Amino acid sequence: xxxxxxxxxxxxxxxxxxxxxxxxxxxxxxxxxxxxxxxxxxxxxxxxxxxxxxxxxxxxxxxxxxxxxxxxxxxxxxxxxxxxxxxxxxxxxxxxxxxxxxxxxxxxxxxxxxxxxxxxxxxxxxxxxxxxxxxxxxxxxxxxxxxxxxxxxxxxxxxxxxxxxxxxxxxxxxxxxxxxxxxxxxxxxxxxxxxxxxxxxxxxxxxxxxxxxxxxxxxxxxxxxxxxxxxxxxxxxxxxxxxxxxxxxxxxxxxxxxxxxxxxxxxxxxxxxxxxxxxxxxxxxxxxxxxxxxxxxxxxxxxxxxxxxxxxxxxxxxxxxxxxxxxxxxxxxxxxxxxxxxxxxxxxxxxxxxxxxxxxxxxxxxxxxxxxxxxxxxxxxxxxxxxxxxxxxxxxxxxxxxxxxxxxxxxxxx
Numbered sequence: 531x532x533x534x535x536x537x538x539x540x541x542x543x544x545x546x547x548x549x550x551x552x553x554x555x556x557x558x559x560x561x562x563x564x565x566x567x568x569x570x571x572x573x574x575x576x577x578x579x580x581x582x583x584x585x586x587x588x589x590x591x592x593x594x595x596x597x598x599x600x601x602x603x604x605x606x607x608x609x610x611x612x613x614x615x616x617x618x619x620x621x622x623x624x625x626x627x628x629x630x631x632x633x634x635x636x637x638x639x640x641x642x643x644x645x646x647x648x649x650x651x652x653x654x655x656x657x658x659x660x661x662x663x664x665x666x667x668x669x670x671x672x673x674x675x676x677x678x679x680x681x682x683x684x685x686x687x688x689x690x691x692x693x694x695x696x697x698x699x700x701x702x703x704x705x706x707x708x709x710x711x712x713x714x715x716x717x718x719x720x721x722x723x724x725x726x727x728x729x730x731x732x733x734x735x736x737x738x739x740x741x742x743x744x745x746x747x748x749x750x751x752x753x754x755x756x757x758x759x760x761x762x763x764x765x766x767x768x769x770x771x772x773x774x775x776x777x778x779x780x781x782x783x784x785x786x787x788x789x790x791x792x793x794x795x796x797x798x799x800x801x802x803x804x805x806x807x808x809x810x811x812x813x814x815x816x817x818x819x820x821x822x823x824x825x826x827x828x829x830x831x832x833x834x835x836x837x838x839x840x841x842x843x844x845x846x847x848x849x850x851x852x853x854x855x856x857x858x859x860x861x862x863x864x865x866x867x868x869x870x871x872x873x874x875x876x877x878x879x880x881x882x883x884x885x886x887x888x889x890x891x892x893x894x895x896x897x898x899x900x901x902x903x904x905x906x907x908x909x910x911x912x913x914x915x916x917x918x919x920x921x922x923x924x925x926x927x928x929x930x931x932x933x934x935x936x937x938x939x940x941x942x943x944x
Contacts, residue, residue: 542571557929606647619673642670685850710872733925761833766796771839778894859915864908
């Protein structure tokens with residue numbers, strides 16, 4: 531059926547930090563959908579995950595800034611200027627500009643024009659990943675083409691977008707899925723009963739993250755030559771709370787043997803390195819940079835503790851349920867994190883992990899010390915966390931839910 535061809539609009543592709551999106555794209559392809567990817571930005575990561583090479587969908591890049599490709603934009607404008615969809619979309623832009631008079635709004639309209647003018651043959655649906663800028667482009671393009679669209683909302687896009695902006699997109703999209711109960715509750719409230727919103731955890735490709743077979747080390751921080759390894763994976767950005775985590779590490783008793791490893795890039799990396807040095811941690815903290823998925827998996831299997839000090843920033847930005855927590859838990863790794871957003875949906879205190887208040891390095895240090903000194907506790911929490919992941923976070927469930935949503939629309943259209 532030609533309508534099984536879906537245009538997927540992404541902010542950037544491929545991205546090392548968005549394995550959950552790549553995993554979903556691959557799952558939809560394996561479920562029989564024909565995808566064409568349109569990204570608003572070209573990749574900036576030097577590496578790729580293996581899953582990116584398994585995705586067959588062609589990738590097209592829209593102009594990141596309209597002035598960089600003026601002929602392409604003007605050609606698209608003239609192609610649509612006399613079509614009815616142009617005036618529909620222009621009316622939406624005018625309303626949006628009335629509330630948010632920024633160049634960014636005009637840029638999204640220009641990108642939508644290019645997408646509509648360069649439309650792939652036989653594609654019959656639009657799907658946006660993220661409810662902020664990708665959804666703006668997708669909504670305008672759907673009006674230009676007269677086609678339905680849907681959206682996957684995640685974290686930052688839900689919590690930093692204006693209520694009116696989200697409400698308008700929710701009423702325009704045929705349906706929206708989101709990946710945490712906290713995000714779902716916010717979207718349902720904004721939809722006010724007039725939109726279809728679904729909770730769909732990303733889950734994990736459990737074949738790619740198979741069970742770890744060997745027993746974990748029993749180090750308890752008492753032997754200097756056998757340090758307990760604390761791992762964290764995430765971009766060096768404010769919402770990940772790495773300054774709080776470093777402050778917590780600095781509070782650990784001096785007699786404990788541990789080392790901290792960080793995997794990820796990010797604009798704050800140099801600041802965090804300087805902070806580690808200032809706190810006297812430079813001999814115990816190791817910065818690994820961005821790594822591909824198979825390398826990250828090996829680090830999960832060699833570590834003893836996984837730590838992530840998620841926070842809510844001043845502009846409302848926050849994680850949903852960080853995929854790295856699910857990945858770490860799948861490897862029987864004892865996890866400690868903060869009690870915000872979707873984290874408690876995976877980590878139940880003293881059952882599947884440890885939770886501490888956000889912005890509290892003292893509480894985080896106490897939790898870390900407890901885990902460092904007690905390998906039996908680490909084993910118990912890690913075993914329980916793995917059982918929860920393998921019982922409740924299989925990505926095939928999410929793919930099945932998306933497949934049913936798409937197919938329900940096409941059955942209704944026949």
